[in-house]
Amino acid sequence: AQSVTQLDSQVPVFEEAPVELRCNYSSSVSVYLFWYVQYPNQGLQLLLKYLSGSTLVKGINGFEAEFNKSQTSFHLRKPSVHISDTAEYFCAVARSGGYQKVTFGTGTKLQVIP
Amino acid sequence: NAGVTQTPKFQVLKTGQSMTLQCAQDMNHEYMSWYRQDPGMGLRLIHYSVGAGITDQGEVPNGYNVSRSTTEDFPLRLLSAAPSQTSVYFCASSYADRRSAEAFFGQGTRLTVV
Numbered sequence: 001a002q003s004v005t006q007l008d009s010q011v012p013v014f015e016e017a018p019v020e021l022r023c024n025y026s027s028s029v030s031v032y033l034f035w036y037v038q039y040p041n042q043g044l045q046l047l048l049k050y051l052s053g054s055t056l057v058k059g060i061n062g063f064e065a066e067f068n069k070s071q072t073s074f075h076l077r078k079p080s081v082h083i084s085d086t087a088e089y090f091c092a093v094a095r096s097g098g099y100q101k102v103t104f105g106t107g108t109k110l111q112v113i114p
Numbered sequence: 115n116a117g118v119t120q121t122p123k124f125q126v127l128k129t130g131q132s133m134t135l136q137c138a139q140d141m142n143h144e145y146m147s148w149y150r151q152d153p154g155m156g157l158r159l160i161h162y163s164v165g166a167g168i169t170d171q172g173e174v175p176n177g178y179n180v181s182r183s184t185t186e187d188f189p190l191r192l193l194s195a196a197p198s199q200t201s202v203y204f205c206a207s208s209y210a211d212r213r214s215a216e217a218f219f220g221q222g223t224r225l226t227v228v
Binding site: 006009034036041043045049090102103105106107 | 118147149154155156157158159162172204206216217219220221222
């Protein structure tokens with residue numbers, strides 16, 4: 001079985017400040033890792049994904065994440081946030097290869113303060 | 115490009131009523147799944163399908179039925195609606211192998227059971 005823990009349910013941050021959203025996972029097998037973003041009243045959209053290779057992954061809208069196998073973490077970062085980044089962010093994990101049965105974390109609401 | 119289409123967008127049901135949430139995708143994805151999203155609980159997998167004629171239970175399957183007669187469609191049936199099924203429901207689809215590992219989501223169905 002696999003699981004995902006997002007340690008912060010809400011993260012307030014001032015506009016143009018850096019942000020880190022934390023994600024830890026648990027799995028007994030190799031995994032794929034994802035970050036999704038959900039804007040109000042919308043579905044989820046993929047921000048970035050780690051499948052293999054380089055542990056630093058760059059995504060859309062200036063976000064990046066680093067896969068740390070020893071710490072079983074996949075934290076999401078952005079050096080300077082904008083008002084438009086206000087949304088809920090979900091970390092997710094799937095067993096590598098095979099069918100995409102994805103397990104989601106409980107989400108982190110990022111509130112960007114002007 | 116339609117992607118994943120869910121209907122209806124909103125629905126109010128009385129306790130005990132039944133209904134079907136529709137989901138269709140036009141990307142020829144093998145894998146389709148249904149999630150429910152509740153505050154503070156992230157997305158929880160209800161049922162999933164790895165191809166036409168093949169379905170399986172997820173984390174919270176009770177009170178829901180699915181079938182997959184075609185690659186494109188994956189309807190979710192509520193047999194006898196209960197207030198505990200008030201939630202936002204998302205359908206997702208993806209390739210069932212390493213090609214993409216990205217799940218595409220519909221816009222969601224907001225269901226209220228009174």
